[in-house]
Amino acid sequence: MDSYLNGHRVLVALDCIIFGFDGKSLKLLLIKRNFEPEVGKWSLMGGFLEENEALQSAASRILFTLTGLHNNYLEQLQTFGAVDRDPVERTISVVYYALVTIDDQDPVTLQAHNASWIDLADKPALIFDHDQMVETALRQLRYKAAMYPIGFELLPEKFTVPQLHKLYEAIYGVQLDRRNFSRKVIATELLRGTGEKDETSLTKKGQLYALNTEKYQAYLNGYATFMPELAELAKP
Amino acid sequence: MDSYLNGHRVLVALDCIIFGFDGKSLKLLLIKRNFEPEVGKWSLMGGFLEENEALQSAASRILFTLTGLHNNYLEQLQTFGAVDRDPVERTISVVYYALVTIDDQDPVTLQAHNASWIDLADKPALIFDHDQMVETALRQLRYKAAMYPIGFELLPEKFTVPQLHKLYEAIYGVQLDRRNFSRKVIATELLRGTGEKDETSLTKKGQLYALNTEKYQAYLNGYATFMPELAELAKP
DNA sequence: TTGTATTGTGTAAATTTTACACTATATATT
DNA sequence: AATATATAGTGTAAAATTTACACAATACAA
Known part of the structure; x- marks a missing residue:
């Protein structure tokens, strides 16, 4: 043929x-x-x-x-x-x-x-x-972004948890409790502390993190769900 | 042009x-x-x-x-x-x-x-x-099928909760607690009792339900998430 | 030094999920 | 008719997760 x-x-x-x-x-x-x-x-x-x-x-x-x-x-x-x-x-x-x-x-x-x-x-x-x-x-x-931690692709290499928090609020168009969000992200073990601080801040400088790339790959391959409760916000 | x-x-x-x-x-x-x-x-x-x-x-x-x-x-x-x-x-x-x-x-x-x-x-x-x-x-x-109750599209017009349960076990390839599943489905208000029973059963005959089409449309339009916890099973 | 804004940690109440005991119904078997 | 077996359906408490909010720490400006 x-x-x-x-x-x-x-x-x-x-x-x-x-x-x-x-x-x-x-x-x-x-x-x-x-x-x-x-x-x-x-x-x-x-x-x-x-x-x-x-x-x-x-x-x-x-x-x-x-x-x-x-x-x-x-x-x-x-x-x-x-x-x-x-x-x-x-x-x-x-x-x-x-x-x-x-x-x-x-x-x-x-x-x-x-x-x-x-x-x-x-x-x-x-x-x-x-x-x-x-x-x-x-x-x-x-x-x-709820199932996999792809939000990181929108951030620079080093970022603070509050920056990540603002990103997720922007993506979903809702307010997310800052403190609960922070704890949840830390618990994923996706963040690697750099020891540096965000010098651009005018108030308390947040800790700068980088992505733990091995964990990141694991999450992309279905190792766990990033933030399951956010999946409900992906509706018409 | x-x-x-x-x-x-x-x-x-x-x-x-x-x-x-x-x-x-x-x-x-x-x-x-x-x-x-x-x-x-x-x-x-x-x-x-x-x-x-x-x-x-x-x-x-x-x-x-x-x-x-x-x-x-x-x-x-x-x-x-x-x-x-x-x-x-x-x-x-x-x-x-x-x-x-x-x-x-x-x-x-x-x-x-x-x-x-x-x-x-x-x-x-x-x-x-x-x-x-x-x-x-x-x-x-x-x-x-986790976000929206589309599983019903695979069932005949009238069906029992245990039939729906077996369907969802088949879709996700896991065991789901029969009793918890039943309660959760009933709570969605998606089912309308027909008063009839499943006469094909060889043991206790289950109650036959039909889909509440208004609720069904509401769910399709994002009114609520059908079974959020199952969304985690939709991974690679 | 004080005020303001933001970052970071602690904790308890509320809700949801999970696990499993128990009862009810239908048929087959003795 | 009594008993065994299989499935349907209800009850409930422990465990886990989510939610809400109090409080402390840091940085800068007034």
Whole structure:
């Protein structure tokens, strides 16, 4: 068998939801389009699947193009396939979401693509079905960040427990008791004390921790659930 | 803008994991292929996306073709996009999973496709990346069935609590305390007593319940989490 | 030195989960 | 008809977890 005859072949788009955290709120990397179609409107970063390119590689390429970053957390979310989702031509879009550290960005690359970090709360309306993609991605992030400690992917290498606490409040949009949260995180044994303190603080300086990478891998492989009670917040 | 020039267009396959429950164990509807490629081997039911057809509609069509059923629980799982996943031609496959009641099947349609219900524990090796699809689907089913009461989609209209209990044990592959499970399910208010009893039982006949559809909708919309503690069993 | 903001530790009440004893119903067997 | 066996259904207490909040420690500014 050489090929499937009579098959209908379609253009495969990829769109990427890029999450970041600035210490206060959850952010999205969005682009104000300086190209067709829908020039002037806001959208996710996207592209098309190329010949001899795996989906995951294509998503990785698109993320790299915009941010200059490799090896970030990048996971497939879902594929959007309404017939008229793109008025230009029938496409399906395979959507990925990425977690990146905002500081690691190359500002020149960002500016070249007319991209900026937007507070999730201030998100403008996006083109096509991109709003729905963001909604789905946030739900998936909430689920994954409860089951696995992937939130760390949004923080710099060294961080304090209060920073982690603010991150999780931002992800779930709720208040979490600071003291109970701290104890729970410490109990996971995911943190390795560095002995350093957060010198940027204006008040009491918190202890800086780094990720215990072995434990982290164990958690990713299902060794235990990171914060099971948060999974309930990943609902419609 | 009339079309995207220079874009690479690919064949979009769809594959469908169909779960069923026979009262004892979780089953998969698999086909022993009587057509090319990979004739004679086991695989999931699949097909190709057609022109002017939404992904969800295509999945629904494929499910209907095999089972004669409409309006089943059918949810998109993930898209598989390795370059060489199909040796015949480069394709990507959008995978859906369905929950159906085994009794509702049309045996003639099943036989025409050479399809049979196989115990999940006895699953033969499948073609291409279909084994991986099944593994991912089972994980997703475990997650969803913990958060939302979708397990009911696998049971007949009227069922007893012990039947539901056996179903959940089959889904998660663990023993769940019969008595605690029963109380927890009753507490969800998802069950409406019918006053009838399970006459097929050889010993004490259990009370037959039906689903409270309003509550069911509420749970699907995030009103509450069905069985949060089971979510932890949805891990690699 | 005092006031304010934040970090970090202690602890008890409330809730949920877990484990298991016991009763009830139906059929088969003696 | 009595007894044995299997499954359905109810009760309850111990264990574990979650939640709520008191209090102490650190850093800087006024």
